[in-house]
Amino acid sequence: MKIHLEHVQPREMMPGYRGRLIHGENMTLAYWDVDQGAEVPEHEHLHEQIMHVLEGRFEFTVGGDKQIYEDGELVVIPPGVPHSGKALTPCRLMDVFSPVR
Template identity: 35%
Template structure:
């Protein structure tokens, strides 16, 4: 498989996560994956953990973010990191969009 080097905003298949939330894989290699998530106001990214390191950028909106039991409110332009194995989650205080990067890639997000 040839590595995809570029992606456009209108490309990629969205996965409905329920309750107005959805995601699409933007790009990935074995080592790194970029994923876009959208949330309606009140949408929840339930607390969870995974072995991947996750770096997230708030592209739009406002979120209450909890990482390892520490919570804060982040808005467009802000970021957070969820280290490997650390419980984290979000609540959309306004409709918004997160751009998440995972290392290594999330095989469970691929079909």
Template identity: 35%
Template sequence: MTYPVVPTDPGVTRQVLAENPDLMVVVFRFQDGAEGKLHDHPHVQSTYVEAGRFIFVVGDTEHDLGPGDSVVIPSGVRHGRTCREAGTLIDSFTPRRDDFL
């Protein structure tokens, strides 16, 4: 199944790549300077930087991440990101983010 590309925040798109009730894989594409606003959710999230450069805030910690880097965001922890160089993130969520469907 192919899922649609959905605009989220300004300069950001999201596309579900695969999902089942226990796991979801999503690609996010960011233009330079775009932000993923601070938020939290009950899902555990793993993010892999496929391309680009990002500043991630996870709780009280800031991470400067580039291609090949990854971070795990625990359930309920406030987090967000700012894109410093246009790029692509591959996010996995457990359980599935039903709000993305």
């Protein structure tokens, strides 16, 4: 199946986070446009997650370890580990989740 990302309608999943989600059989790929200052509250889930900062600066706390991620940097979040984040600038992010969300 061929998908053009620009044809996937973005949805505001939480304030300041507009996502385009593509679901496969075993994983979900999410592209986010994030407003500066938008936050993701601390949460955890059964999914393994890999976050890639495509553009911007994003403060991300994983298991109590707070770091700032910039263009081209990635972080792996194991299943069941609490994490939260905040966009320090406008950001474009990509998340991969497995299993599918």
